[in-house]
């Protein structure tokens with residue numbers, strides 16, 4: 001689909017409000033490295049979450065005077081100018097595709113289901129929630145927009161805010177990035193994973209182990225940028241393509257051993273890329289490595305199918321089938337909390353998609 005097809009040319013200005021809940025997602029094949037205007041260097045695939053979400057209401061009204069602010073951002077009901085820069089970058093990036101948005105005043109009221117300082121990246125869920133409200137505004141002016149087109153446009157706009165946000169439009173599994181392995185895949189927006197998924201992967205759970213809730217020292221934007229001159233970049237992009245192909249096969253066949261191998265390798269590769277960037281950096285903590293060892297030992301001794309993944313930070317995401325939830329809770333209680341009493345946990349599960357409220 002050409003970029004022109006994403007431009008909404010209608011000049012109408014309306015009074016309208018839209019309220020959406022968009023969940024965060026956790027990548028199994030990681031997006032790390034980008035080109036041009038938020039174009040990924042490799043395809044990625046993710047599970048959508050359900051309990052870690054952002055709720056955003058945008059109230060649109062006509063701008064009456066030049067003195068009116070274009071937008072006001074509120075978090076939990078309080079005006080938060082600290083976020084203005086980020087929101088402005090997002091709105092400026094999407095403006096070529098929704099030009100009349102500049103004539104609207106936007107009051108953006110947002111809240112997260114998880115604490116802002118929990119160390120969980122809220123950019124995927126928050127950008128997706130804003131993109132859904134803005135696409136809803138477009139649909140209000142252009143009611144002929146189909147459901148499929150609505151989601152494509154929302155994912156397209158969300159991507160311009162944060163690449164991984166493009167995948168938060170679809171559950172339970174979404175992929176983003178052009179690949180010969182998936183028909184209709186695109187670099188411009190995510191698509192739902194419609195291939196066969198073996199029942200072992202239905203109802204997967206995700207427990208987030210919060211190891212450190214401080215803000216990251218190096219942002220994802222900087223991490224992506226460091227991939228531009230990374231000595232292993234091309235090898236990594238080839239590897240991600242191969243892993244994408246293999247995880248797609250595991251979903252189909254139910255090969256959970258292969259799934260675990262790929263998911264854990266992707267997590268460690270992401271952090272390996274950070275440690276081999278120039279300048280090098282690391283985001284995990286000693287506890288991250290220690291707990292990974294405990295998870296592996298537990299898996300070996302119990303024949304469990306739990307595995308871990310990492311985001312761009314020190315926290316660990318445990319992934320496991322729902323029917324092993326009791327065992328995983330026991331492992332947390334008997335092994336992790338005994339050694340690390342200060343750990344916090346968020347128990348989430350794979351979800352089906354954003355909701356209009």
Ligand code: PMV
Nearest residue numbers: 027030031162163164220312
């Ligand atoms: O969407 P961004 O620019 O915040 O980058 C996200 C990168 C990872 O979370 C590390 C991986 C991914 O695919 O979500």
